[in-house]
Amino acid sequence: MSERTIPQVKLESGAGQAASRFLNEKGIGRPLRIDLRFTGCCDASLGLRVDDISESDLYIVAEGLIFVMDPEVYRLAGEVTIAYVEEEGRKGFMLTSERPVSEWEGFGVSDIQV
Amino acid sequence: MEQYKLFINGEFVDAASGKTFESLDPGTELPIAQVAQAGKADAEAAIAAARKAFDSGVWSGLTPEARMAKVQDFADQVSQQALRLTATECMDSGQILKLAGFAPLLGMGLLRNLALTAATKFPWHEEIPVSGNAFAPAREFIRREPIGVCVGIIPWNFPMTMAFWKLGPALIMGNTIVLKPATVTPLSALILAEAAKAAGIPDGVVNVIAGPGGELGQVLCTHPDVDKIAFTGSTEIGREIMRMASATVKKVTLELGGKSANIILDDADMDLAVEGACFGTFFHQGQICESGTRVLVSSKIYDQFMEKMKKRAEALRVGYQMDPTSHMGPLVSKEQLATVERYVKIGRDEGAELITGGKRVEVAGIKGGYYYAPTIFANVNNKMRIAQEEIFGPVVCVIKYDSDEEAVAIANDSIYGLGGGVFSGNTARAERVAAGVRTGSMWINNYHIFADFCPFGGYKQSGVGRELGLAGLHEYTLVKRVHVSAMADARSNMTFQLLSDYKKVDGFGYNCPTNVIAGHGCLPSISKAVADLGCKRALILTDPGVRQAGLTQLVKDALAGFCVGIYDKIPADPDLESVDAATAVARELKADCIVSVGGGSVIDTAKAVCVTLKNGGKANDHLNFLVLTEPQTPHIAIPTTSGTGSEVTNVSVLTSKGAGRKLFIVDARIMPNVAILDPRFTMTLPKSLTVTTAMDAMTHAVEAMTSIMSNPICDGMALQAIRMINKNLPLVVADGKNEKARLNMQIAATMAGWAFTVAQVGLAHGMAHTIGTLHHVPHGAACGILLPKVMRYNVDHSADKLTQVAQAMGVNTTGMSEHDAALAAADAVEALMKKAGHPVRLRDVGVPEENLPICAFHAIADTAVIFNGRPVSDPNEVLEVYKQAY
Numbered sequence A: 001m002s003e004r005t006i007p008q009v010k011l012e013s014g015a016g017q018a019a020s021r022f023l024n025e026k027g028i029g030r031p032l033r034i035d036l037r038f039t040g041c042c043d044a045s046l047g048l049r050v051d052d053i054s055e056s057d058l059y060i061v062a063e064g065l066i067f068v069m070d071p072e073v074y075r076l077a078g079e080v081t082i083a084y085v086e087e088e089g090r091k092g093f094m095l096t097s098e099r100p101v102s103e104w105e106g107f108g109v110s111d112i113q114v
Numbered sequence B: 001m002e003q004y005k006l007f008i009n010g011e012f013v014d015a016a017s018g019k020t021f022e023s024l025d026p027g028t029e030l031p032i033a034q035v036a037q038a039g040k041a042d043a044e045a046a047i048a049a050a051r052k053a054f055d056s057g058v059w060s061g062l063t064p065e066a067r068m069a070k071v072q073d074f075a076d077q078v079s080q081q082a083l084r085l086t087a088t089e090c091m092d093s094g095q096i097l098k099l100a101g102f103a104p105l106l107g108m109g110l111l112r113n114l115a116l117t118a119a120t121k122f123p124w125h126e127e128i129p130v131s132g133n134a135f136a137p138a139r140e141f142i143r144r145e146p147i148g149v150c151v152g153i154i155p156w157n158f159p160m161t162m163a164f165w166k167l168g169p170a171l172i173m174g175n176t177i178v179l180k181p182a183t184v185t186p187l188s189a190l191i192l193a194e195a196a197k198a199a200g201i202p203d204g205v206v207n208v209i210a211g212p213g214g215e216l217g218q219v220l221c222t223h224p225d226v227d228k229i230a231f232t233g234s235t236e237i238g239r240e241i242m243r244m245a246s247a248t249v250k251k252v253t254l255e256l257g258g259k260s261a262n263i264i265l266d267d268a269d270m271d272l273a274v275e276g277a278c279f280g281t282f283f284h285q286g287q288i289c290e291s292g293t294r295v296l297v298s299s300k301i302y303d304q305f306m307e308k309m310k311k312r313a314e315a316l317r318v319g320y321q322m323d324p325t326s327h328m329g330p331l332v333s334k335e336q337l338a339t340v341e342r343y344v345k346i347g348r349d350e351g352a353e354l355i356t357g358g359k360r361v362e363v364a365g366i367k368g369g370y371y372y373a374p375t376i377f378a379n380v381n382n383k384m385r386i387a388q389e390e391i392f393g394p395v396v397c398v399i400k401y402d403s404d405e406e407a408v409a410i411a412n413d414s415i416y417g418l419g420g421g422v423f424s425g426n427t428a429r430a431e432r433v434a435a436g437v438r439t440g441s442m443w444i445n446n447y448h449i450f451a452d453f454c455p456f457g458g459y460k461q462s463g464v465g466r467e468l469g470l471a472g473l474h475e476y477t478l479v480k481r482v483h484v485s486a487m488a489d490a491r492s493n494m495t496f497q498l499l500s501d502y503k504k505v506d507g508f509g510y511n512c513p514t515n516v517i518a519g520h521g522c523l524p525s526i527s528k529a530v531a532d533l534g535c536k537r538a539l540i541l542t543d544p545g546v547r548q549a550g551l552t553q554l555v556k557d558a559l560a561g562f563c564v565g566i567y568d569k570i571p572a573d574p575d576l577e578s579v580d581a582a583t584a585v586a587r588e589l590k591a592d593c594i595v596s597v598g599g600g601s602v603i604d605t606a607k608a609v610c611v612t613l614k615n616g617g618k619a620n621d622h623l624n625f626l627v628l629t630e631p632q633t634p635h636i637a638i639p640t641t642s643g644t645g646s647e648v649t650n651v652s653v654l655t656s657k658g659a660g661r662k663l664f665i666v667d668a669r670i671m672p673n674v675a676i677l678d679p680r681f682t683m684t685l686p687k688s689l690t691v692t693t694a695m696d697a698m699t700h701a702v703e704a705m706t707s708i709m710s711n712p713i714c715d716g717m718a719l720q721a722i723r724m725i726n727k728n729l730p731l732v733v734a735d736g737k738n739e740k741a742r743l744n745m746q747i748a749a750t751m752a753g754w755a756f757t758v759a760q761v762g763l764a765h766g767m768a769h770t771i772g773t774l775h776h777v778p779h780g781a782a783c784g785i786l787l788p789k790v791m792r793y794n795v796d797h798s799a800d801k802l803t804q805v806a807q808a809m810g811v812n813t814t815g816m817s818e819h820d821a822a823l824a825a826a827d828a829v830e831a832l833m834k835k836a837g838h839p840v841r842l843r844d845v846g847v848p849e850e851n852l853p854i855c856a857f858h859a860i861a862d863t864a865v866i867f868n869g870r871p872v873s874d875p876n877e878v879l880e881v882y883k884q885a886y
Helices: A015-026 A071-077 B040-056 B064-080 B082-093 B097-120 B159-172 B187-198 B213-222 B235-246 B270-286 B302-314 B334-350 B404-412 B427-436 B469-474 B525-532 B544-548 B551-562 B576-588 B600-615 B687-706 B712-734 B739-759 B763-775 B779-793 B795-808 B818-836 B849-859 B863-867 B875-885
Strands: A009-011 A032-038 A044-050 A058-062 A065-069 A080-087 A090-097 B002-004 B006-008 B011-013 B020-025 B030-036 B125-128 B138-146 B149-153 B176-180 B206-208 B228-232 B251-255 B261-264 B294-298 B353-356 B375-378 B395-401 B420-423 B477-485 B515-518 B538-541 B563-567 B593-598 B635-639 B651-656 B661-666 B674-677
Touching: A009 A058, A015 A044, A015 A065, A015 A080, A015 A090, A032 A071, A032 B334, A044 A090, A044 B334, A065 A071, A071 B334, B002 B187, B006 B040, B006 B187, B020 B082, B030 B082, B030 B187, B040 B149, B040 B176, B040 B206, B040 B213, B064 B082, B064 B097, B064 B159, B064 B187, B082 B097, B082 B159, B082 B187, B097 B159, B097 B469, B149 B159, B149 B213, B159 B176, B159 B187, B159 B228, B159 B469, B176 B213, B187 B206, B213 B235, B228 B235, B235 B251, B261 B270, B261 B404, B270 B294, B270 B302, B270 B395, B270 B420, B294 B302, B294 B404, B302 B353, B302 B375, B302 B395, B334 B353, B334 B395, B395 B404, B404 B427, B420 B427, B515 B525, B515 B739, B525 B551, B525 B593, B525 B635, B525 B674, B538 B551, B538 B576, B538 B600, B544 B551, B551 B563, B551 B593, B563 B576, B576 B600, B576 B651, B593 B600, B600 B635, B600 B651, B600 B661, B635 B739, B661 B763, B674 B739, B687 B712, B687 B739, B687 B763, B687 B779, B687 B795, B687 B818, B712 B739, B712 B795, B712 B818, B763 B779, B763 B849, B763 B863, B763 B875, B779 B795, B779 B818, B779 B875, B795 B818, B849 B875
Parallel strands: A009 A080, A032 A065, B002 B030, B149 B176, B149 B228, B176 B206, B228 B251, B261 B294, B261 B420, B294 B395, B375 B395, B515 B674, B538 B563, B538 B593, B593 B635, B635 B674
Antiparallel strands: A032 A044, A058 A065, A080 A090, B006 B011, B006 B206, B020 B030, B125 B138, B138 B477, B353 B375, B651 B661
């Protein structure tokens, strides 16, 4: 394992396929960044964004997908688990981490940002 | 270290799981308190306590005044804890001391202000003076009631203030509440719980549980015993809360994120604008939802502004929040710090120019802490992520613009719409710009100002609903409308009869307040009538024919000094435009009284003018049924025909070109105040008009008798009118100068008017309205031709009433069956018409036979048809009547 590798990104059942499906539908062949972001007023969360890998990024390949993370984000959050939720009125990716970035982790779902 | 427990059902308790967590001082990263960590069981217990307290009425059942007294006690207890609250808030949230010191003071003020408003100004009970439903007379009123169990979920940026914003309105409006503070800043809410207990607020009314939102949120937002959720926080979480709440249709108010634009116009006071831009962004380290984190600066002043703003930002002192010299304290947590740093990196990667800041700050004497320097990005493009996504830290994006329109467009190019500002030396210009921005609050030459009576909330993805002000109090109530039927009788209920074969409406109300003055030479009473009405400026409305006949001059002379003008352009078939034209003249002359001299067209126009003059706007604004709540411009009617009855009726009939039919104003308040029946005014009425207007009156009387709304008072009026018409019409036809007969005809028309204004008319009028609109057949002539045919159509449903009509017409009904007597009534009316020379066929008045089918379709939709004695629903039946009349 290189020093630029994220030790682990755990993909729960169906999450990898959902992400691949999204990228294929959009005709995108780029990595997915696990990023820290705000969606307004208090409480950051982790989300997925299509992005390019930069020199300082950590990365890992899981289920054929390349996941990248800024080392500072990894230092803050630790290992990340990605689930895909598909139920009535609620569809999207749920990211939780070894060290939760906010008390609302595991509550909301989000789409992949392009 | 201080210990804090959960507050559930009036007691401070440990978490059911026994778990605790530590709350840290963000300025030192050191723990300052140990707090019980609520889990699912605690959330359920709190909800159960709130539910029980609400349902018991121990709080919701109090009057607003009684609740105000208790809330005042609560405010007093907050005052007792003010110092402790300030210090705790400062240490727990990182607010600088000066800011934290305001919170208890503002909170006490909010409690007292809103409690007083709720007790003295809030419309808990509201009578509805006019319901808007003409078919169901009733007393209508609204009760506003508490919603029930409310959940308040608050963020960490202003923990105490947000607690007040949720606790205060919920309690004041009679609800119970479960408050969940943010896990990183739970302490001030728990101290407020102590104050609530000390104030004697009943057990279960206030509950405060601290714990992770991810675990508690599901319970709080889906529990069936929760009625309302008020959430302040991120849009992502707010969206999820709204979704969860929808399963049980809970009421939801959300105050979410923002990326507000602070617009600096080129005429702004530069020093003020720089201070405003810095305050708008860096106050409380930028951790405020409505911060002006996009500063839009006019290109004309950009360079000068940037130089000053950089200097000002660099002069801000970042330090420990309890140091009274600090301008900015730490960010609330390491996660917050990491996120801000992430966005600064993104901004650099996107090509924005970092002018100052962009780094952590080390505070002398403090090891650790989450301090960040005020950061300014210049040359930002509004499409950049740092311009679109909320950073929630001391980071501002400065964007250049050229015109006010461009500034507004940039401001609106955001998914958020929470706050915003305009700095300008020109208030009118600033207000124009403010009006263009789609956002919930706009500050002009200021920022971050909140006030208890001023509502706050977002447009677009910044939220739903409002907090503070009356609007905020309304969010904590539900509206119940109560209808008390005027008639507790099935047979007086028009709508119940849709399921009944009984089609008559038995109950009635008789309200005909017109002062009728009748007799030879009664015209001079008009000046006293005007004086008694308190008027001084009477405008005469009339038509060219009446003026030419010299009748208007008589009235003008009788009015003497009260008359301010004559408007004689009322057409034979008035439409909305003719009302507006007459109203314009009345406004110009500042008329305070309208005197109508003419037939039904003039009097109906005058009624509409009185309404439009009183209420403003145009005639088309007032085509309503039973909505007026006060007296209209006074109206004195002097009829010059003996038919319309309009001088005493509650209806004004006007043609609407837009609707392609006649529309009505119906209201007791449009009945003329005075009707003067001076026979001189009908002496010159030509024979043909005398006859057709008489048949209009006859139709009023007969249809009032056979209407489903007929009643004994109106029957009496109608029958006497029929007798008088039957006797006096031939006399007037024989000698138009027979003044006594003329007067009797006027009185008969007025009595028929009284009869139908309460009892309504029926199919003959519906059919007459239609051929009047489509083929310009004069109303009286149309009514006369159709009346006997409609009487026969109605015979099986109105035989008893038509028998009385026959008797009033002089028919000897002895030995006749009711059916035959009813038919005899129709025959008698036809005989009278023929004797008087009234046209008896539609073809004689220019109605084309091929148009009869379309007339039938229009007639069946006329309002008058609803009241016909025989139910009318088949246009083919109406066509058959038209054909019989053709």
